Amino acid sequence: EIVLTQSPATLSLSPGERATLSCRASQSVSIYLAWYQQKPGQSPRLLIYDTSYRAIGIPARFSGSGSGTDFTLTISSLEPEDSAVYYCQQRHDWPRTFGQGSKVEIK
Amino acid sequence: QITLKESGPTLVKPTQTLTLTCTFSGFSLTSTLVGVGWLRQAPGKAPEWLALLYWDDEKRYSPSLESRLTITKDTSENRVVFTMTDMDPVDTARYYCAHWTGAIDLWGPGIVVTVSS
Numbered sequence: 001e002i003v004l005t006q007s008p009a010t011l012s013l014s015p016g017e018r019a020t021l022s023c024r025a026s027q028s029v030s031i032y033l034a035w036y037q038q039k040p041g042q043s044p045r046l047l048i049y050d051t052s053y054r055a056i057g058i059p060a061r062f063s064g065s066g067s068g069t070d071f072t073l074t075i076s077s078l079e080p081e082d083s084a085v086y087y088c089q090q091r092h093d094w095p096r097t098f099g100q101g102s103k104v105e106i107k
Numbered sequence: 108q109i110t111l112k113e114s115g116p117t118l119v120k121p122t123q124t125l126t127l128t129c130t131f132s133g134f135s136l137t138s139t140l141v142g143v144g145w146l147r148q149a150p151g152k153a154p155e156w157l158a159l160l161y162w163d164d165e166k167r168y169s170p171s172l173e174s175r176l177t178i179t180k181d182t183s184e185n186r187v188v189f190t191m192t193d194m195d196p197v198d199t200a201r202y203y204c205a206h207w208t209g210a211i212d213l214w215g216p217g218i219v220v221t222v223s224s
Contacts, residue, residue: 036154036211044211
């Protein structure tokens with residue numbers, strides 16, 4: 001099973017700042033990594049798929065990069081509504097697995 | 108517009124079998140590369156993938172739970188049924204069905220299932 005490790009666990013930043021979230025895989029997942037945003041009381045929402053493709057309706061301030069075992073989700077300029085937990089997930093191998101999540105707090 | 112909604116019991120007793128139904132609209136499970144999957148999320152934890160059913164009837168299960176899981180489709184009714192046997196209190200979680208085309212494009216609202224006697 002591919003283990004995804006996310007860092008940091010919590011990130012506290014001010015509006016307008018840049019957020020950089022990391023996801024490291026225990027073995028290569030090629031480009032097959034997605035990012036989801038989950039706000040309290042809501043279902044997760046797809047942000048990025050296959051490393052760098054934004055899902056429909058996702059603002060351009062969200063971007064993804066990486067390949068192999070190291071991936072990054074960047075929020076270029078934080079908005080108050082970006083306060084959430086962010087999960088990475090791989091679809092390279094079975095079983096599909098998720099990272100443990102990174103919480104973004106807006107000061 | 109794609110929608111999914113989970114239904115089923117919110118309380119089950121230990122050792123019982125959980126049966127959940129995902130009713131969906133806005134897509135067909137006969138369309139190439141489309142799948143419907145089930146996931147769960149315990150409070151404060153990351154989501155956990157459980158099962159996935161593809162348009163061609165290929166089925167995939169989480170290896171750690173495979174012996175307890177079944178996923179089937181009712182194409183004519185736009186439903187996918189998920190069962191998990193021998194429920195235990197550790198299985199208490201919100202259970203989601205979701206639309207898959209590679210990534211998980213859309214999640215249903217989920218249903219909270221509590222396992223308690």
